[in-house]
Amino acid sequence: MEVIVLDDAQAVAQKGAGLIAGLLNSKPAAVLGLATGRTPLAMYHRLVELYKERRVSFADATTFNLDEYLGIDAHNPQSYRSYMDREFFHHINIKLANTHLPACAERENPRHVGPRYEAMIRDAGGVDLQVLGIGQNGHIGFNEPGSSLGSRTRVKTLAERTLKDNSQAFEKGEFQPKLAITMGIATICDARKILILATGKHKSQAVAATVEGPVTAWCPASILQMHESVALLVDQEAASQLKNRDYYALACRENEALHQRFGQFLEDV
Ligand code: F6R
Secondary structure, three states: OEEEEEOOHHHHHHHHHHHHHHHHHHOOOOEEEEOOOOOOHHHHHHHHHHHHOOOOOOOOOEEEEOEEEOOOOOOOOOOHHHHHHHHOHHHOOOOHHHEEOOOOOOOOOHHHHHHHHHHHHHHOOOOOEEEEOOOOOOOEOOEOOOOOOOOOOEEEEOOHHHHHHHHHHOOOOOOOOOEEEEOOHHHHHOOOEEEEEEOOHHHHHHHHHHHHOOOEOOEHHHHHHHOOOEEEEEEOOOOOOOOOHHHHHHHHHHHHHHHHHHOOOOOOO
16 A cells, blocks of 8 residues: 655645546546545545646546435435535536446335446446545445445445534434445455545544554455555545554655656556
């Protein structure tokens, strides 16, 4: 795992957007796995700027989001479909037909959604780059602590901690779903490259457990230690509990020289 400690959340957004744009410039028909939540928002907004500056095009890209709530429809402003349209898709030149979320249609059996989503990802050629945030409890997607490390897209019950963290997005008295359909941990690990973002002090414990703790289903993000190509972009606050921080900084500096000669994880724009 390449741990890249940046000054602040803005630098994380900037770097993340640069890496995604770089991928699209070298592979215009790339398949992106995307996340919602507060963390990647600034990165999506930066990508919109890069698109407007004509430094990236999404015309041939395909996307698969990690997760979608169960029990609210796509038009509900709280759905992850609404989030993605509002914050990102409606401001770039992506074909909406090429954007996918694991949504369950009305009256559809939610257990049918996962296998169908897996098949769609496979048919698209697999995910080239998966963007992830991380929950304070170490979840990725909605794979809560204890989720099988071999899990595939399926219905998950959200943990109390996640419900509390995400409740800020809901008005008092507004229906907050307790279930979601999420890519599984094995689905996420199938991606060729993974870009995980974490910002803020409240993520520091989860980041330390992910990078320096044991690989365990109790911190689902720790499975990323087993993946061959992961870049973790963190700000100073999120990095604050990493014991091996000096080493990551040293490795980044050393890698920089190699990157300049031989290319990097992904080419920045
Ligand atoms: C979102 C998702 C979640 C979030 C995580 C962090 O699609 O799958 O795993 O990435 O809950 O959320 P924020 O960024 O709001 O702290």
